[in-house]
Amino acid sequence: MTSPIPGKRTRAGAHPEESGAPAPFLPPGSLHRFPNARHAGPRHRRHGPPRLDDVTRSNEEVEALLREYADLLLITGGDAFKARAYEKAARAIAGYPRDVSRLDAKGLREIPGVGKSIADKVVEYLRTGSVPAVEEARAAIPAGVRQLTAIPALGPKKAMMLYEELHIASIDELSDAIHDHKLRDLKGFGPKTEENILHGIALMQAAGDRFPLNVAMSVADDVVAELCRVAGCEACEYAGSLRRMKETVGDIDILVAADESAPFMEAFAHLPYTAEVIARGEKKTSIRTTKGLQVDLRVLPLDSWGAGLQYFTGSKAHNIRVRAIAMRHGLKLSEYGLFDAKSGRKIASRSEEDVYARLGMDWIPPTLREDRGEIEAALNGRLPRLVAESDLRGDLHTHTNLTDGLEPLEEMIEAAGRRGYAYYAVTDHAPKLYMQQMTDEKILAQRARIRDLDRARGRGGMRLLHGVELNIDVEGDVDWPDDFLEDFDLCVASVHTQFGQSREEMTRRLLRACENPNVNIIGHPTTRLIGKRPGIDADLDAVFAACARTGTALEINAHPDRLDLSDENILRAREHGARFAVDSDAHSTLDVAALRYGVGTAQRGWLTPDDVINTWPLTRLRRFLRKDGHG
Template identity: 80%
Template sequence: MARSNEEVEALLREYADLLLITGGDAYRARAYEKAARAIGGHAADISQFDAKALRDIPNVGRSIADKVVEYLRTGTMPAVEEARAAIPAGVRELTAIPALGPKKAMILYEELEISSIDQLAQAIEDHQLRDLKGFGPKSEENILHGIGLMRAAGNRIPLDEAMDVADDIVSALSKVPGCRRCAYAGSLRRMRETVGDVDILVAAEESGPFMEAFTRLPLTSEVIAHGQKKTSIRTTKGLQVDLRVLPLDSWGAGLLYFTGSKAHNIRIRAIAVRHGLKLSEYGLFETKSGKTIASRSEEDVYARLGMDWIPPTLREDRGEVKAALEGQLPRLVEESDLRGDLHTHTNLTDGLESLEDMIAKAERRGYAYYAITDHAPKLYMQQMTEEKMLAQRERVRALDRGRRRGDTRLLHGVELNIDVDGDVDWPPDFLEDFDLCVASVHTQFGMDRKAMTRRLVRACENPHVHVIGHPTTRLIGKRPGIDADLDEVFATCARTGTALEINAHPDRLDLSDENILRAKSHGVVFALDSDAHSTRDLDNMRYGVGMAQRGWLTPDDVINTWSLTRLRRFLRKDTGHQPPT
């Protein structure tokens, strides 16, 4: 995403929050949220847009466009500055807590003079919130859980934000004369869902030019340390990035070492010791003689230890070393295996772009098939009706009939809402004519464990539901997953032939890798989807693939790697899991 788009999106979202904190019009705040999302998801860099070009973006009206133009011209947005000045110190910090909205944060400040997270935690410990209107024991529990999520996240940032930074740095340093190799390592290479810092490695004979170029990058706001072997910076967004320059002959060992994880490296070093060897970031050596055994490539290092090369996404000491020693590592699913996307949206509901634009991007991605799954009516703010859905179906079917051999085939689907009792929006006779039904929980996240489990199980048992979308509903660092007996849900999915989604949006990555592993052990199959609301979102599949790999999934575990013929048989939910065709 272009930097200007990101900055404007963040400002407009902040302004919407500030409006709510100060008791402003909720509809006005919603308008700013929608505009923020539209600008953030817009394909073109808005840095050179005038007001007219901005108004051409959906949901961006004249007043918002004028504010954005002023920001692009001056670097400030006075409306946001004024709103910030009206908010007591500390209140906005409270609004970042999952389960605590702007209005409740203001109540806490006005009634109890709470203006920090530590003060709030202490007030809950002292049961001070229970006498406030709108609060109670359940509220205290939810807020404490939200505080725990924030503290656990610490300074970690979402995977996609770290990836954007790393891609830019690798691209820039690869162009410096003398660069032999350049790559990111660490938890980012392992595709962890959040990243604490970014590790960049360069292979070159001289480190000086790279250290100098690194400190002068436009995204550098602070040089933390500057040396010959390692330099650390802090970016304009507060992310620490460490650069290490290695000799080319040590590239493989260094990449392995700095990729981690720590537990994986300890396991590998123990094997080296048993062979009378020593493994470090510089190479694999004979302990007695110091002779180099392997160092130039990861494959060589693993091979000299009697192991297959282990994909970075598996390096968490969860059985991958034993599997590599025994030649039993799976062939992990890759982005190139995906033949389609089964969960996407258009501007008929809450998407940002037209049906035609979304299809065109799917075609550019080379998909064999592509499903449109706009929201059903019980997600009331989307204002869906049977008439709108049927009109879209007619349009999709007409476009599909016009496809030539080898073109992307179109599936007309829907994202249904799972009610508290497990029912979905439309009756069976209406659902029968959809090619695909994704069903998701969008409301009532706080139900008790037994009721939530029953809710999901009943949806899985619905013969018209093919995929359970973002199954735990989590938003990383913002909203915890629902409380349900997931093993019972997984077993039900395996029994009914219902796929579980791996939602590739970086804010969700739902299912997580741990839950993918658990579900796979029950015999579940998965749909790896973008949940795209814009053409840019379709490219988020790389993050979903990372989660799938961390969950040890093969192409055969993921239904949208299958041929369209096999997929259609699966969607009938009457023939079980067929062999590949």
């Protein structure tokens, strides 16, 4: 571990090497809002650039409708091409930066992938709240069958087959049928399929009522913004697992510091997205939002702010250890402060830093508070200076509409430029993912265009890198031969298909990719989709060791559905000496802001800026990409 590195904030758009000082550590969710305090600035501001979640609720509703209709088409045996068209339109609308409810049919047709029929349905839905074609498809399929399609490893056609052949219309009925071996006589249902379905059911049940990190963050940011506008707000912040940047969130804890609680409880209960007031009191009110998330609001006196924030941030295991240390010092720690156990005199409470300092510890970043060694490190002054979003100099995994991205090259570059990057890589898919329809001619034409744009930007501008996302096939080979790959600035290689190989086969597959001299980054290394698809079965320690040995970085894919590698795997890979790349895997200009979630995951894995290759100056990054000295 290294000691925390003091530093000052660099000027807007500057990278630390340009200002001569490292960027400060600003953990996600750690920015206290003190609207009435000295030097407070605005009442509410977001961390960094516009967030991924700045998509209107109309866009989200339309996306959900189109995705549902695509599933319904597949369940009923409809045209697969038509279903894919609706899926593509759903993605395009989800990534569209404007509110689609403000567009007419003509405006909607300007969105890539939205044709006349889809545009007409969207207009009808926004005008009336329903679409007859969707309602008819819903009526034709039992609700239980639609529920089955949510199980990882069970597609729409198999779900409908189970209903038609065995009258299975619920997850419980499916689980019972598998245990009774009733599926094995059906075409396409063998022992391995049964095993995969049971694993998928367990994955769904484990997720329970938990929500993706970005969904919870969107709600929390909105709630904090609203409550900061209430007169008398001294401070407002979200706490709990969200502040610790866990990959899924069960509920949201919001804290307010104020003299009077009533105005905040009233405002909270009447937020526009409040669907239900679960409980309402003087110190705590709980609501359920229209998205189904429970949000708890607590109002504390300003003097107890630090102790309350520490207490409600958790984790439970972390807090138990901290309270035990307090007891050994003859102290008592609660959400109201740190007190002398005998006299009851308050010793510290106003800031988290004071509470930790009085216990002999450095302030512990929220993302580390999981009782995984952070308390010992804080007691000994050995906490790392964690990587922050402001440390990132570029993004090394992004897509354009040349393959499955939503927006053209120039718009993606412009979005990256607004983030003040020093470099930016475009890595569209290679031809082995046949649905992307990549060719040698297309990729070379893109390279020529990127080189022209890079020259036009000049030496002082953001440098453009031409890369590619390769597919790692079942043997560990990638799309193009070495002589073709040598001319890319970097190559990301990822597993996209055939996830069911044996542990030995999958390990060999990944090791061969790591050893390829032209592969620089293993993209979304375990391929998991949180709550939807488990990670591949491979000897990850062998893969991590190979990455360290060959100078191949492991990606921390920042997409909220992936967050791959996970924090636990980052900790394991770091022990092997591996390096990492925190990438957005952006498929639209909105997606570039997902990096906040990747950084939070990197922090939970105890990573410093030196561990993350896209915090490095371009000259050092290029040395690493040559794989001849590992940077």
